[in-house]
Amino acid sequence: MKILVTVKEVAEAADDFELPDGALDIDERYLEYDLNEWDEYGVEEGVQIAEENEDTEVVSVTIGPERSEETIRMALAKGVDRAIRIWDDALEDVAFLDVEARARILAAVVAEEDPDLVLTGVQANDDGFGATGIALADRIDFEWAAVVNHLDLDVEGGLAHVHRELEGGVEELTDVELPAVLSIQTGINEPRYASLRGIRQAQSKEIVPYELADLDLDADVTDSPLSLTSMYEPETESSATVFEGSPEEEADQLGELLGEMGVVEG
Amino acid sequence: MASEGEHASDDDRDGTSDERVAEGEYPFLVDLLDSGRVSVGSSDRENHAGDWGTPDDRKVRPDAVVWPESAAEVSGVLEAANERGIPVTPYAAGTGLEGNATPAYGGISMDLTRMDAILDVRPDDFQVDVEAGAIGSTVDEAVSSDGLTFPPLPSSGDISTIGGMIATDASGMQTVRYGEVRDWVLELEAVLADGTVITAGSKAVKTSSGYNLKDLLVGSEGTLGVVTRATLRLAGRPEQIRGGRAIFETLDDAAAAVFDAVRSGVDVARIELLDDTTVAMANAYLDTGLPDAPMVFLEFHANHGIDEEIDFCRGIFEAHDVAEFEMAAEEAEMAKLWQARRELAYAVESYDPDLVSLHPGDVTVPISKYPEMVRYIKELSAEYDLLAPCFGHAGDGNVHYSVMVDPESDAERERGEEVYREIVERAIEWGGTATGEHGIGQGKREYLEAEHGPESVETMRTIKRALDPNDTLNPGKIFPETAEGKRVTVPATSDD
DSSP, rough: OEEEEEOOOOEEEETTOOOOOOOOOOOOGGGHHHHHOHHHHHHHHHHHHHHHHHHHHHHHEEEOGGGGHHHHHHHHHHHHOOEEEEOOOOTTSSSSSOOOHHHHHHHHHHHHHHSEEEEEEEETTTTTOOOOOHHHHHHHHHHEEEEEEEEETTTTEEEEEEEOGGGGGGEEEEESSEEEEEEEEETTSSSOOOOOOHHHHHHTOOOEEEEEGTTTTTTGGOSOOOOOOOOOOOOOOOOOOOOOHHHHHHHHHHHHHHHHHHOOOO | OOOOOOOOOOOSSSOOOOHHHHHHSOHHHHHHHHHEEEEEHHHHHHHHHTTOOGGGGOOOOOEEEOOOSSHHHHHHHHHHHHHOOOOEEEEEOOOOOTTTTOOTSEEEEEEEETTOOOOEEEEGGGGGETTOOOHHHHHHHHGGGGTTOOTTOTTTEEESSSHHHHHHOOOOHHHHHOOOOOGGGEEEEOTTTSEEEEEEEEESSSOOOOOOOOHTTTSTTTOOEEEEEEEEEEEESSSEEEEEEEEEHHHHHHHHHHHEEEEEEOOOSEEEEEEEHHHHHHHHHTOOOSSSEEEEEEEEEESSSSHHHHHHHHHHHHTEEEEEEOOOHHHHHHHHTTHHHHHHHHHHHOTTOOOEEOSSSBOOOOGGGHHHHHHHHHHHHHTOOOOEEEEEEEGGGGOOOOOOOOOOHHHHHHHHHHHHHHHHHHHHHHTTTTTTTOOOOOTGGGHHHHOHHHHHHHHHHHHHHOOOTTTTBBBBSGGGGGGGGOTTSSOOTTOO
């Protein structure tokens, strides 16, 4: 059995970032990179399945520049067998890689790898489209289930029994036939810490670099009907009330405010 | 200055915080620390009047609270206080169990929690430099992406500080495999009572150079110096971690199994025992549906061959008639098996609203005496007709126990104290200690001499007087005479 886990290196802006007027992205110097939180759960789920089922290979795939190898190595350190990294000059020039473009690229990887199960995070915590996994399933004609928070895999029967988290605390139980794409919700497992040896061993695991041509793709794969028009920091409202005076006066003012807000009677 | 046991009067006056400090007993503090980092306000003082182990009637409000942010500021406050004869009691998360951070003689409570920086992680050397106020689990988390961990964290590691752990020489569930906090401290920066800043130890993993001041400071409960920075040693995170639970029919079997496993060299990372009383409390609290039977909680760490180690342990437990031996396949299941152990403190506390736990027992004995120690506690419990739940870090020979009494009944309290005393005396008689990891603080002062002998305690006094002749740092702790209000500045034999 082969499991493909899609992972993404995501950027997080520092607290004091600045976004000048007209800028379409936050400047590199304010950004810190890490593995997408949802993908950590996807990686853990894949590795756990491999630990429970013999002859299971876990392959992670990412679209990202060379810098992202550092992040991907953490997945390898936690037990992923090998990794694929796709990057290309054509991708370097694209300001905004949309869901459809990502799905096209990942579909080409699926064609190459022929996995039985694809695990993606529910969403990425930088751009938050939350659609890559499902768009991929549609393109490769796999069954799919979104927001999976429990997975019980019947390898023999080729069936994934999944729990899906719905709004309002409702859980749906679904059986999905393999091959399938499952988008993994946080909390499905407890992602492990990489061990010291795992980190060292990951140094010698393979990260295969692919360019678009290696996947029989043209540069126009990145074409998108969407364009990013602007980015800005929304005004934040603060409703903090600062009381001044002696402790008694401050307490009186607080009491009054709580009364006005209906928190306490009186 | 307030005397021990007496609350200083309230001082809710008008004016800004700084003005109130300037008008108070210690106006010099305004010049030493920025606004907002010194307070004489009653709630700040109340929040520093004791720790977890301080009963309400033994709380003492400090006259002022300070929050230094550097060793230089710690030094400035100490120098000024020492010159003026004002006691200074270091304070951190306040999770101590023996009143270690209670400002017994009032004065200044020095809160180190703002000095919480992770200064430098050096994965190649297995080291991290931290400020004393850093929370244990934050340190552990900060080194995790390098595959490293700080293994001796106490059970309270996610709410207590590294400085507090060093002050009490804390330890925890993994001590059976990795040792106590002392074993993981390489170098310390500390400020002495007169404001002198020293470093003790080195960043080398071994040293034969000079007196070992580092190990003198570790466990000194803030009576010799205020630790401001530490270089800690780290361990590699293991490749394999497996946890589980064993259930026994009798406590004798459970204790004997633990002893046998340790003596046989089973490489266990955690081995915790709960007696049937404690399990009943946990079951009632968590509604587990498990039998009220003695349990042993286990965790194994390895880089290879973990299954062989578990099988070895299982074989030993079977020789002691284990009723059930269950190992978890994954972490979530392990957490479930361990739940009863994890929630224990709350379970004991909420078991019977009419009963309170007298003191948190912490005796530790050589492992061969461990089964007898547990049996002895249960016998005393039966003899005095008092509930005494027993649990703890069995692999270290460390027994935690509570003696549960009706706080309204003086007779019951007295019986409880007697049980408590007999347990400690027996532990010392068997070559053990009154406290494995909580420290002496105020709660165990009366056992210091019995454990170490009068000559050793007098040697400790000599050290204390040499480093802190005015008894500025955390007075009223460790030394037995301080229980009667005496200070360490005067010879113990004096009638003053």
